Amino acid sequence: VQSPALGVGPSYRPEEEKPTATVSREVPHENVHVLEQTPQLIALLTIIRDKNTERADFIFYSNRIIRLLVEEGLNHLPVVAHTVTSPVGKDYVGVKFEGKICGVSIMRAGESMEEGLRECCRSVRIGKILIQRNEETSKPKLFYEKLPPDIANRWVLLLDPMLATGGSAIMAVEVLKNHGVPEDRILFLNLIASPEGIENFAKHVPKVRVVTAFVDQGLNEHNYIIPGLGDFGDRYYTV
Ligand code: URA
Incomplete structure:
Protein backbone atom coordinates (compact mmCIF):
# COMPACT_ATOMS: atom_id res chain seq x y z
CA VAL A 1 0.00 0.00 0.00
CA GLN A 2 1.40 3.40 -1.00
CA SER A 3 1.78 6.07 1.67
CA PRO A 4 -0.39 9.18 1.18
CA ALA A 5 0.95 12.15 -0.82
CA LEU A 6 -0.34 15.52 0.34
CA GLY A 7 0.34 19.22 -0.10
CA VAL A 8 2.71 20.15 2.70
CA GLY A 9 2.32 23.51 4.42
CA PRO A 10 0.08 25.60 6.66
CA SER A 11 -3.68 25.36 6.13
CA TYR A 12 -4.01 29.07 5.15
CA ARG A 13 -1.75 28.59 2.13
CA PRO A 14 -3.49 27.74 -1.19
CA GLU A 15 -3.15 24.07 -2.16
CA GLU A 16 -1.45 24.97 -5.47
CA GLU A 17 1.37 26.67 -3.55
CA LYS A 18 2.09 23.60 -1.44
CA PRO A 19 4.53 21.02 -2.76
CA THR A 20 3.29 17.46 -2.68
CA ALA A 21 5.23 15.13 -0.42
CA THR A 22 4.77 11.67 1.03
CA VAL A 23 3.41 12.03 4.54
CA SER A 24 2.92 9.50 7.31
CA ARG A 25 0.00 7.18 7.10
CA GLU A 26 -2.49 7.40 9.92
CA VAL A 27 -3.00 4.48 12.25
CA PRO A 28 -6.22 3.41 13.97
CA HIS A 29 -4.78 3.08 17.47
CA GLU A 30 -5.69 5.47 20.23
CA ASN A 31 -2.29 5.11 21.87
CA VAL A 32 -0.23 5.78 18.75
CA HIS A 33 0.54 9.45 18.12
CA VAL A 34 2.13 10.53 14.85
CA LEU A 35 3.84 13.95 14.92
CA GLU A 36 2.12 16.66 12.90
CA GLN A 37 3.43 16.42 9.32
CA THR A 38 4.80 19.97 9.18
CA PRO A 39 7.05 21.31 6.41
CA GLN A 40 9.99 21.31 8.84
CA LEU A 41 9.47 17.70 9.92
CA ILE A 42 9.11 16.52 6.32
CA ALA A 43 12.23 18.48 5.30
CA LEU A 44 14.23 16.97 8.18
CA LEU A 45 13.05 13.46 7.30
CA THR A 46 13.91 14.09 3.64
CA ILE A 47 17.51 14.86 4.64
CA ILE A 48 18.02 11.82 6.85
CA ARG A 49 16.37 9.44 4.35
CA ASP A 50 18.77 10.59 1.58
CA LYS A 51 21.49 7.97 1.06
CA ASN A 52 23.88 10.78 0.08
CA THR A 53 23.54 12.59 3.42
CA GLU A 54 26.85 12.40 5.23
CA ARG A 55 27.17 11.39 8.87
CA ALA A 56 27.55 14.90 10.38
CA ASP A 57 24.31 16.03 8.74
CA PHE A 58 22.58 12.75 9.54
CA ILE A 59 23.38 13.28 13.23
CA PHE A 60 22.43 16.96 13.24
CA TYR A 61 19.06 16.54 11.52
CA SER A 62 18.17 13.30 13.33
CA ASN A 63 18.83 15.16 16.58
CA ARG A 64 16.35 17.84 15.57
CA ILE A 65 13.63 15.23 15.00
CA ILE A 66 14.55 13.50 18.26
CA ARG A 67 14.06 16.81 20.07
CA LEU A 68 10.58 17.14 18.56
CA LEU A 69 9.74 13.59 19.67
CA VAL A 70 10.93 14.22 23.22
CA GLU A 71 8.98 17.49 23.50
CA GLU A 72 5.82 15.79 22.21
CA GLY A 73 6.40 12.73 24.39
CA LEU A 74 6.63 14.89 27.51
CA ASN A 75 3.21 16.36 26.65
CA HIS A 76 1.71 12.95 27.43
CA LEU A 77 2.86 12.99 31.05
CA PRO A 78 0.28 14.18 33.58
CA VAL A 79 0.53 17.64 35.12
CA VAL A 80 -1.10 19.21 38.17
CA ALA A 81 -2.33 22.76 38.75
CA HIS A 82 0.43 25.13 39.86
CA THR A 83 0.15 28.87 40.44
CA VAL A 84 3.16 31.18 40.59
CA THR A 85 3.55 34.89 41.30
CA SER A 86 5.32 36.95 38.65
CA PRO A 87 7.83 39.76 39.44
CA VAL A 88 5.04 42.32 39.00
CA GLY A 89 3.10 40.71 41.83
CA LYS A 90 0.43 39.01 39.77
CA ASP A 91 -0.50 35.35 39.85
CA TYR A 92 -0.21 33.10 36.86
CA VAL A 93 -2.33 29.96 37.01
CA GLY A 94 -0.26 27.25 35.37
CA VAL A 95 0.71 23.62 35.71
CA LYS A 96 3.74 21.55 36.63
CA PHE A 97 4.79 18.00 36.05
CA GLU A 98 4.67 15.99 39.23
CA GLY A 99 6.28 12.59 39.10
CA LYS A 100 9.55 10.93 38.29
CA ILE A 101 10.74 9.88 34.90
CA CYS A 102 13.64 7.98 33.40
CA GLY A 103 14.83 7.09 29.92
CA VAL A 104 15.61 3.57 28.73
CA SER A 105 17.44 3.19 25.45
CA ILE A 106 17.39 0.07 23.33
CA MET A 107 21.05 -0.30 22.32
CA ARG A 108 22.73 0.70 20.06
CA ALA A 109 20.50 2.97 17.97
CA GLY A 110 18.34 4.09 20.91
CA GLU A 111 21.38 5.61 22.59
CA SER A 112 21.31 8.32 19.90
CA MET A 113 18.12 9.63 21.56
CA GLU A 114 19.58 9.99 25.06
CA GLU A 115 21.07 13.44 24.47
CA GLY A 116 17.75 14.84 23.19
CA LEU A 117 16.09 13.57 26.36
CA ARG A 118 18.83 15.11 28.51
CA GLU A 119 18.40 18.47 26.76
CA CYS A 120 14.80 18.55 28.00
CA CYS A 121 15.17 16.73 31.32
CA ARG A 122 18.40 17.70 33.06
CA SER A 123 20.25 14.86 34.82
CA VAL A 124 17.55 12.35 33.87
CA ARG A 125 18.40 8.76 34.78
CA ILE A 126 18.92 6.53 31.78
CA GLY A 127 18.82 2.73 31.71
CA LYS A 128 19.87 0.49 28.86
CA ILE A 129 18.63 -2.71 27.29
CA LEU A 130 20.55 -4.72 24.68
CA ILE A 131 18.47 -7.08 22.55
CA GLN A 132 19.82 -8.81 19.48
CA ARG A 133 18.22 -10.95 16.89
CA ASN A 134 19.42 -14.54 16.48
CA GLU A 135 20.64 -14.66 12.86
CA GLU A 136 19.23 -18.18 12.30
CA THR A 137 15.90 -18.13 14.10
CA SER A 138 15.39 -14.35 13.70
CA LYS A 139 14.11 -14.34 17.31
CA PRO A 140 15.12 -11.43 19.58
CA LYS A 141 17.24 -12.33 22.63
CA LEU A 142 17.96 -10.21 25.71
CA PHE A 143 21.70 -9.78 26.25
CA TYR A 144 21.98 -6.97 28.81
CA GLU A 145 19.82 -4.75 30.99
CA LYS A 146 20.80 -2.03 33.45
CA LEU A 147 17.87 -0.04 34.83
CA PRO A 148 17.37 2.52 37.61
CA PRO A 149 16.60 0.54 40.82
CA ASP A 150 13.39 2.49 41.51
CA ILE A 151 12.14 2.23 37.91
CA ALA A 152 8.77 0.80 39.08
CA ASN A 153 7.96 4.26 40.52
CA ARG A 154 8.87 6.18 37.37
CA TRP A 155 7.41 7.05 34.02
CA VAL A 156 9.64 5.45 31.41
CA LEU A 157 10.55 6.98 28.06
CA LEU A 158 11.65 4.02 25.96
CA LEU A 159 13.94 5.06 23.10
CA ASP A 160 14.45 3.36 19.74
CA PRO A 161 14.55 5.27 16.43
CA MET A 162 13.37 2.45 14.13
CA LEU A 163 10.34 0.19 14.77
CA ALA A 164 10.63 -2.55 12.15
CA THR A 165 8.99 -5.87 13.17
CA GLY A 166 8.45 -4.68 16.74
CA GLY A 167 10.17 -7.77 18.22
CA SER A 168 12.86 -5.88 20.16
CA ALA A 169 10.57 -3.11 21.35
CA ILE A 170 8.00 -5.62 22.65
CA MET A 171 10.74 -7.56 24.44
CA ALA A 172 12.05 -4.30 25.96
CA VAL A 173 8.54 -3.51 27.27
CA GLU A 174 8.37 -7.03 28.78
CA VAL A 175 11.68 -6.36 30.56
CA LEU A 176 10.27 -3.11 31.98
CA LYS A 177 7.06 -4.87 33.07
CA ASN A 178 9.15 -7.55 34.83
CA HIS A 179 10.72 -4.68 36.79
CA GLY A 180 7.27 -3.53 37.92
CA VAL A 181 6.61 -0.74 35.39
CA PRO A 182 2.96 -0.84 34.28
CA GLU A 183 2.42 -0.64 30.52
CA ASP A 184 0.50 2.60 30.79
CA ARG A 185 3.49 4.33 32.37
CA ILE A 186 5.70 3.63 29.34
CA LEU A 187 6.07 6.06 26.41
CA PHE A 188 7.83 4.68 23.35
CA LEU A 189 9.61 7.39 21.32
CA ASN A 190 10.40 6.45 17.72
CA VAL A 210 3.77 5.45 21.09
CA VAL A 211 5.01 8.79 19.77
CA THR A 212 6.47 8.46 16.29
CA ALA A 213 7.48 10.94 13.59
CA PHE A 214 6.39 8.77 10.66
CA VAL A 215 4.69 5.48 9.82
CA ASP A 216 6.34 4.29 6.61
CA GLN A 217 5.27 2.02 3.76
CA GLY A 218 6.38 -1.41 4.94
CA LEU A 219 9.26 -3.85 5.38
CA ASN A 220 11.52 -5.47 2.81
CA GLU A 221 12.62 -9.13 2.85
CA HIS A 222 15.46 -8.25 5.26
CA ASN A 223 13.06 -6.50 7.65
CA TYR A 224 14.39 -3.07 6.75
CA ILE A 225 11.78 -0.32 6.73
CA ILE A 226 10.93 1.02 3.26
CA PRO A 227 11.60 3.58 2.08
CA GLY A 228 13.14 4.08 5.57
CA LEU A 229 16.68 5.36 5.90
CA GLY A 230 18.80 2.22 6.03
CA ASP A 231 20.54 1.17 9.23
CA PHE A 232 20.08 4.01 11.70
CA GLY A 233 22.83 2.88 14.10
CA ASP A 234 25.36 2.55 11.29
CA ARG A 235 24.54 5.95 9.83
CA TYR A 236 24.59 7.71 13.24
CA TYR A 237 27.63 5.97 14.73
CA THR A 238 29.90 4.42 12.15
CA VAL A 239 29.53 4.88 8.41
N1 URA B 1 16.65 -0.84 12.04
C1 URA B 1 17.21 0.09 11.23
O1 URA B 1 18.21 0.71 11.58
N2 URA B 1 16.66 0.29 10.02
C2 URA B 1 15.58 -0.37 9.58
O2 URA B 1 15.12 -0.13 8.47
C3 URA B 1 15.00 -1.34 10.44
C4 URA B 1 15.55 -1.54 11.66
Whole structure:
Protein backbone atom coordinates (compact mmCIF):
# COMPACT_ATOMS: atom_id res chain seq x y z
CA VAL A 1 0.00 0.00 0.00
CA GLN A 2 1.40 3.40 -1.00
CA SER A 3 1.78 6.07 1.67
CA PRO A 4 -0.39 9.18 1.18
CA ALA A 5 0.95 12.15 -0.82
CA LEU A 6 -0.34 15.52 0.34
CA GLY A 7 0.34 19.22 -0.10
CA VAL A 8 2.71 20.15 2.70
CA GLY A 9 2.32 23.51 4.42
CA PRO A 10 0.08 25.60 6.66
CA SER A 11 -3.68 25.36 6.13
CA TYR A 12 -4.01 29.07 5.15
CA ARG A 13 -1.75 28.59 2.13
CA PRO A 14 -3.49 27.74 -1.19
CA GLU A 15 -3.15 24.07 -2.16
CA GLU A 16 -1.45 24.97 -5.47
CA GLU A 17 1.37 26.67 -3.55
CA LYS A 18 2.09 23.60 -1.44
CA PRO A 19 4.53 21.02 -2.76
CA THR A 20 3.29 17.46 -2.68
CA ALA A 21 5.23 15.13 -0.42
CA THR A 22 4.77 11.67 1.03
CA VAL A 23 3.41 12.03 4.54
CA SER A 24 2.92 9.50 7.31
CA ARG A 25 0.00 7.18 7.10
CA GLU A 26 -2.49 7.40 9.92
CA VAL A 27 -3.00 4.48 12.25
CA PRO A 28 -6.22 3.41 13.97
CA HIS A 29 -4.78 3.08 17.47
CA GLU A 30 -5.69 5.47 20.23
CA ASN A 31 -2.29 5.11 21.87
CA VAL A 32 -0.23 5.78 18.75
CA HIS A 33 0.54 9.45 18.12
CA VAL A 34 2.13 10.53 14.85
CA LEU A 35 3.84 13.95 14.92
CA GLU A 36 2.12 16.66 12.90
CA GLN A 37 3.43 16.42 9.32
CA THR A 38 4.80 19.97 9.18
CA PRO A 39 7.05 21.31 6.41
CA GLN A 40 9.99 21.31 8.84
CA LEU A 41 9.47 17.70 9.92
CA ILE A 42 9.11 16.52 6.32
CA ALA A 43 12.23 18.48 5.30
CA LEU A 44 14.23 16.97 8.18
CA LEU A 45 13.05 13.46 7.30
CA THR A 46 13.91 14.09 3.64
CA ILE A 47 17.51 14.86 4.64
CA ILE A 48 18.02 11.82 6.85
CA ARG A 49 16.37 9.44 4.35
CA ASP A 50 18.77 10.59 1.58
CA LYS A 51 21.49 7.97 1.06
CA ASN A 52 23.88 10.78 0.08
CA THR A 53 23.54 12.59 3.42
CA GLU A 54 26.85 12.40 5.23
CA ARG A 55 27.17 11.39 8.87
CA ALA A 56 27.55 14.90 10.38
CA ASP A 57 24.31 16.03 8.74
CA PHE A 58 22.58 12.75 9.54
CA ILE A 59 23.38 13.28 13.23
CA PHE A 60 22.43 16.96 13.24
CA TYR A 61 19.06 16.54 11.52
CA SER A 62 18.17 13.30 13.33
CA ASN A 63 18.83 15.16 16.58
CA ARG A 64 16.35 17.84 15.57
CA ILE A 65 13.63 15.23 15.00
CA ILE A 66 14.55 13.50 18.26
CA ARG A 67 14.06 16.81 20.07
CA LEU A 68 10.58 17.14 18.56
CA LEU A 69 9.74 13.59 19.67
CA VAL A 70 10.93 14.22 23.22
CA GLU A 71 8.98 17.49 23.50
CA GLU A 72 5.82 15.79 22.21
CA GLY A 73 6.40 12.73 24.39
CA LEU A 74 6.63 14.89 27.51
CA ASN A 75 3.21 16.36 26.65
CA HIS A 76 1.71 12.95 27.43
CA LEU A 77 2.86 12.99 31.05
CA PRO A 78 0.28 14.18 33.58
CA VAL A 79 0.53 17.64 35.12
CA VAL A 80 -1.10 19.21 38.17
CA ALA A 81 -2.33 22.76 38.75
CA HIS A 82 0.43 25.13 39.86
CA THR A 83 0.15 28.87 40.44
CA VAL A 84 3.16 31.18 40.59
CA THR A 85 3.55 34.89 41.30
CA SER A 86 5.32 36.95 38.65
CA PRO A 87 7.83 39.76 39.44
CA VAL A 88 5.04 42.32 39.00
CA GLY A 89 3.10 40.71 41.83
CA LYS A 90 0.43 39.01 39.77
CA ASP A 91 -0.50 35.35 39.85
CA TYR A 92 -0.21 33.10 36.86
CA VAL A 93 -2.33 29.96 37.01
CA GLY A 94 -0.26 27.25 35.37
CA VAL A 95 0.71 23.62 35.71
CA LYS A 96 3.74 21.55 36.63
CA PHE A 97 4.79 18.00 36.05
CA GLU A 98 4.67 15.99 39.23
CA GLY A 99 6.28 12.59 39.10
CA LYS A 100 9.55 10.93 38.29
CA ILE A 101 10.74 9.88 34.90
CA CYS A 102 13.64 7.98 33.40
CA GLY A 103 14.83 7.09 29.92
CA VAL A 104 15.61 3.57 28.73
CA SER A 105 17.44 3.19 25.45
CA ILE A 106 17.39 0.07 23.33
CA MET A 107 21.05 -0.30 22.32
CA ARG A 108 22.73 0.70 20.06
CA ALA A 109 20.50 2.97 17.97
CA GLY A 110 18.34 4.09 20.91
CA GLU A 111 21.38 5.61 22.59
CA SER A 112 21.31 8.32 19.90
CA MET A 113 18.12 9.63 21.56
CA GLU A 114 19.58 9.99 25.06
CA GLU A 115 21.07 13.44 24.47
CA GLY A 116 17.75 14.84 23.19
CA LEU A 117 16.09 13.57 26.36
CA ARG A 118 18.83 15.11 28.51
CA GLU A 119 18.40 18.47 26.76
CA CYS A 120 14.80 18.55 28.00
CA CYS A 121 15.17 16.73 31.32
CA ARG A 122 18.40 17.70 33.06
CA SER A 123 20.25 14.86 34.82
CA VAL A 124 17.55 12.35 33.87
CA ARG A 125 18.40 8.76 34.78
CA ILE A 126 18.92 6.53 31.78
CA GLY A 127 18.82 2.73 31.71
CA LYS A 128 19.87 0.49 28.86
CA ILE A 129 18.63 -2.71 27.29
CA LEU A 130 20.55 -4.72 24.68
CA ILE A 131 18.47 -7.08 22.55
CA GLN A 132 19.82 -8.81 19.48
CA ARG A 133 18.22 -10.95 16.89
CA ASN A 134 19.42 -14.54 16.48
CA GLU A 135 20.64 -14.66 12.86
CA GLU A 136 19.23 -18.18 12.30
CA THR A 137 15.90 -18.13 14.10
CA SER A 138 15.39 -14.35 13.70
CA LYS A 139 14.11 -14.34 17.31
CA PRO A 140 15.12 -11.43 19.58
CA LYS A 141 17.24 -12.33 22.63
CA LEU A 142 17.96 -10.21 25.71
CA PHE A 143 21.70 -9.78 26.25
CA TYR A 144 21.98 -6.97 28.81
CA GLU A 145 19.82 -4.75 30.99
CA LYS A 146 20.80 -2.03 33.45
CA LEU A 147 17.87 -0.04 34.83
CA PRO A 148 17.37 2.52 37.61
CA PRO A 149 16.60 0.54 40.82
CA ASP A 150 13.39 2.49 41.51
CA ILE A 151 12.14 2.23 37.91
CA ALA A 152 8.77 0.80 39.08
CA ASN A 153 7.96 4.26 40.52
CA ARG A 154 8.87 6.18 37.37
CA TRP A 155 7.41 7.05 34.02
CA VAL A 156 9.64 5.45 31.41
CA LEU A 157 10.55 6.98 28.06
CA LEU A 158 11.65 4.02 25.96
CA LEU A 159 13.94 5.06 23.10
CA ASP A 160 14.45 3.36 19.74
CA PRO A 161 14.55 5.27 16.43
CA MET A 162 13.37 2.45 14.13
CA LEU A 163 10.34 0.19 14.77
CA ALA A 164 10.63 -2.55 12.15
CA THR A 165 8.99 -5.87 13.17
CA GLY A 166 8.45 -4.68 16.74
CA GLY A 167 10.17 -7.77 18.22
CA SER A 168 12.86 -5.88 20.16
CA ALA A 169 10.57 -3.11 21.35
CA ILE A 170 8.00 -5.62 22.65
CA MET A 171 10.74 -7.56 24.44
CA ALA A 172 12.05 -4.30 25.96
CA VAL A 173 8.54 -3.51 27.27
CA GLU A 174 8.37 -7.03 28.78
CA VAL A 175 11.68 -6.36 30.56
CA LEU A 176 10.27 -3.11 31.98
CA LYS A 177 7.06 -4.87 33.07
CA ASN A 178 9.15 -7.55 34.83
CA HIS A 179 10.72 -4.68 36.79
CA GLY A 180 7.27 -3.53 37.92
CA VAL A 181 6.61 -0.74 35.39
CA PRO A 182 2.96 -0.84 34.28
CA GLU A 183 2.42 -0.64 30.52
CA ASP A 184 0.50 2.60 30.79
CA ARG A 185 3.49 4.33 32.37
CA ILE A 186 5.70 3.63 29.34
CA LEU A 187 6.07 6.06 26.41
CA PHE A 188 7.83 4.68 23.35
CA LEU A 189 9.61 7.39 21.32
CA ASN A 190 10.40 6.45 17.72
CA LEU A 191 11.45 8.20 14.50
CA ILE A 192 10.19 5.84 11.80
CA ALA A 193 7.85 2.87 12.23
CA SER A 194 6.61 0.23 9.80
CA PRO A 195 2.86 -0.45 9.73
CA GLU A 196 3.66 -4.09 10.62
CA GLY A 197 5.71 -2.99 13.63
CA ILE A 198 2.94 -0.66 14.83
CA GLU A 199 0.31 -3.43 14.51
CA ASN A 200 2.48 -5.99 16.30
CA PHE A 201 3.38 -3.55 19.07
CA ALA A 202 -0.21 -2.37 19.59
CA LYS A 203 -1.42 -5.98 19.69
CA HIS A 204 1.10 -7.16 22.31
CA VAL A 205 1.49 -4.07 24.51
CA PRO A 206 -1.64 -2.02 23.75
CA LYS A 207 -1.36 0.32 26.74
CA VAL A 208 2.11 1.61 25.87
CA ARG A 209 1.79 5.05 24.32
CA VAL A 210 3.77 5.45 21.09
CA VAL A 211 5.01 8.79 19.77
CA THR A 212 6.47 8.46 16.29
CA ALA A 213 7.48 10.94 13.59
CA PHE A 214 6.39 8.77 10.66
CA VAL A 215 4.69 5.48 9.82
CA ASP A 216 6.34 4.29 6.61
CA GLN A 217 5.27 2.02 3.76
CA GLY A 218 6.38 -1.41 4.94
CA LEU A 219 9.26 -3.85 5.38
CA ASN A 220 11.52 -5.47 2.81
CA GLU A 221 12.62 -9.13 2.85
CA HIS A 222 15.46 -8.25 5.26
CA ASN A 223 13.06 -6.50 7.65
CA TYR A 224 14.39 -3.07 6.75
CA ILE A 225 11.78 -0.32 6.73
CA ILE A 226 10.93 1.02 3.26
CA PRO A 227 11.60 3.58 2.08
CA GLY A 228 13.14 4.08 5.57
CA LEU A 229 16.68 5.36 5.90
CA GLY A 230 18.80 2.22 6.03
CA ASP A 231 20.54 1.17 9.23
CA PHE A 232 20.08 4.01 11.70
CA GLY A 233 22.83 2.88 14.10
CA ASP A 234 25.36 2.55 11.29
CA ARG A 235 24.54 5.95 9.83
CA TYR A 236 24.59 7.71 13.24
CA TYR A 237 27.63 5.97 14.73
CA THR A 238 29.90 4.42 12.15
CA VAL A 239 29.53 4.88 8.41
N1 URA B 1 16.65 -0.84 12.04
C1 URA B 1 17.21 0.09 11.23
O1 URA B 1 18.21 0.71 11.58
N2 URA B 1 16.66 0.29 10.02
C2 URA B 1 15.58 -0.37 9.58
O2 URA B 1 15.12 -0.13 8.47
C3 URA B 1 15.00 -1.34 10.44
C4 URA B 1 15.55 -1.54 11.66
